[in-house]
Amino acid sequence: MAESTRQLNITPEEIESGKTMAFVAYLIFFIPLLMEDMRKNKFVMFHTEQSIVLVIVQVIGWILGTIGSMFCIGVVFYIIVLFAWVLMVMGIINALNGKAVELPLVGQFGEKFNLVK
Numbered sequence: 001m002a003e004s005t006r007q008l009n010i011t012p013e014e015i016e017s018g019k020t021m022a023f024v025a026y027l028i029f030f031i032p033l034l035m036e037d038m039r040k041n042k043f044v045m046f047h048t049e050q051s052i053v054l055v056i057v058q059v060i061g062w063i064l065g066t067i068g069s070m071f072c073i074g075v076v077f078y079i080i081v082l083f084a085w086v087l088m089v090m091g092i093i094n095a096l097n098g099k100a101v102e103l104p105l106v107g108q109f110g111e112k113f114n115l116v117k
Contacts, residue, residue: 006111008100014043015098022047022095026088029055042116046100049110050091057084057106 018041025032025044029051032038039045058081065077087103094101102108 006116008042008046008116010042010046010100014041015100017041018044019096019098023092025051026054026092026095043098043100045115046110047091047095049113049115050103050107051088052113053106053110054084054088054091054103057081057087 018038021032021035021038021041021044025048029048032041032044032048061077061081061084065074065081068074068077084106087106091103102110
């Protein structure tokens with residue numbers, strides 16, 4: 001996999017003021033998008049990007065799992081959903097510890113949303 005070359009330049013003040021909302025982003029991803037002051041916080045938007053990717057993975061996993069259940073392969077897709085939940089816990093831990101680290105396997109796709117400017 002290609003390594004991300006994105007430089008975020010997140011200040012310590014942004015991290016401290018955004019930890020709680022970065023945590024909230026993993027629970028309800030659109031809340032930080034509704035708050036103007038949080039949209040300007042690069043740390044919060046980074047974690048919002050990661051959260052959106054996880055929501056997409058979970059929705060696709062649930063849909064494919066439901067369809068796959070008719071063909072006895074649904075459990076494979078539900079394992080993907082479970083993996084996304086594990087990644088969400090990792091993201092929450094990173095957010096609360098003030099780290100802006102991409103999640104394994106799926107985190108690189110967050111950059112495509114271009115929320116962090």
